[in-house]
Amino acid sequence: MDEKDPKPLEEIVQPAQPTISYQSVDKLQRLLADEVFKHTKDPKKAAGRALGTLVEVITYYLLKTWGLNNQISIEQRLEEYGNTLISHNVEYSLHPIIRSYVLNFPKTEKNITANMILKTLTGESFDLTGMKKTNLSLLSNNILRNACIIAKSEDTNLLCSIESETEEFLRLHIYEQYKKPYAMLECKRVGVEEGMSKGPQTIEKAKQGAYVARVASSLQKIRNGAGDMQGIIYKSDGEFILKPFVELMEEIINSDDGDLLRQFILTVGVVSNHGNWIKRDADGDLSFSEELFQKELMVLANSYDWLLFLTDQGLSQFIDELLFKPTEEHKILRETFLSSYAEGKKKNEFTKVQMNIQADGLLLKYFRDNLQMIEGWFNVISPSTKTLTNLQRELEQLKNKNWIDIYE
DNA sequence: CATGGGGTAATTTACATCGG
């Protein structure tokens, strides 16, 4: 990471804009524990788990708002680069779309199953040979399934999302994703352990994600004796390219060389804030420089191509504004969230996969209307020279590659 | 205070059963 241009910590933990003050996430977690999760055996733990889900939801709806909805798959199996014996489920992966189609689906009161969609599709000259249907539902009891897979083939998945609606029809996006992703994201949240002054032990678990980030992509990290992070990528003829990591990564993203792109996966980590991620300096001040990162934060920053920080302020604002004290317009969000965690409740309808359909609409609108502010909830830890907009641009670049040629 | 071990809750998937 580059230390020449350290960002002031204020930028990292407390973005300047809105001047409203928000409670710290630690306090909100305690509040959640007391109010929402009192009935569980370990309220704080359950609250922490729920906060983890919220980090995922925020990240997912940011991606949606960036126009990547149809590129996303959730919790799909990803083989290690060059080592197919080991695979991992990754939270979000972004995939090339090989073909897509808009289907007018007659509105119905009933649930919308993969089967019904496929049946409607067969009348529409959309070739389904070689595909095996799933038994998932796009819409069930008013709950939307994000990244809903309706059929699978050997190398692709066929997914479905709701594009828009008319009086009689739902316009459904049918799109075929190539299984090999060009990017992946993992979200992690770690809370402060009660009574602990130092960093969290639980972060050991985050190393699992760091491991995946290091083995997923053909672009691998390697350090030289001077401590510089180098990137190495093998081409199909066995030759390799070795040069400074960020430089090589940019080169691959900018290139149209199938040889470089075919197995490349941009890895992105999203960690929510933690009071002890960063050490104090000799004066007892918090300043943002790499040597003051706790070991665990460095491990993550060195493992992912991109490491993002979801700030305390951002997560608090999301919880406070939409879940704790929603406006009239947003009160369904609160209701959906609370009912999802009510005692005896079986089905959660506030997760990255299952989301109440009205809540989905409200979240999309909120993210669209407040995109700039929400982007301010994230800070880039690595590469330290880049911004979130750079990441968006890189994802967009990858999305627009001519993948059909690359994989033919 | 770093580390390893441990436990619960949440979520998803696969499979079974029920009812039309």
Place this chain on the structure above:
DNA sequence: CCGATGTAAATTACCCCATG
């Protein structure tokens, strides 16, 4: 046959605690 519902198994993500 088909979809809805229920249940067990598998996986993951949290937090807590004992030890040295």
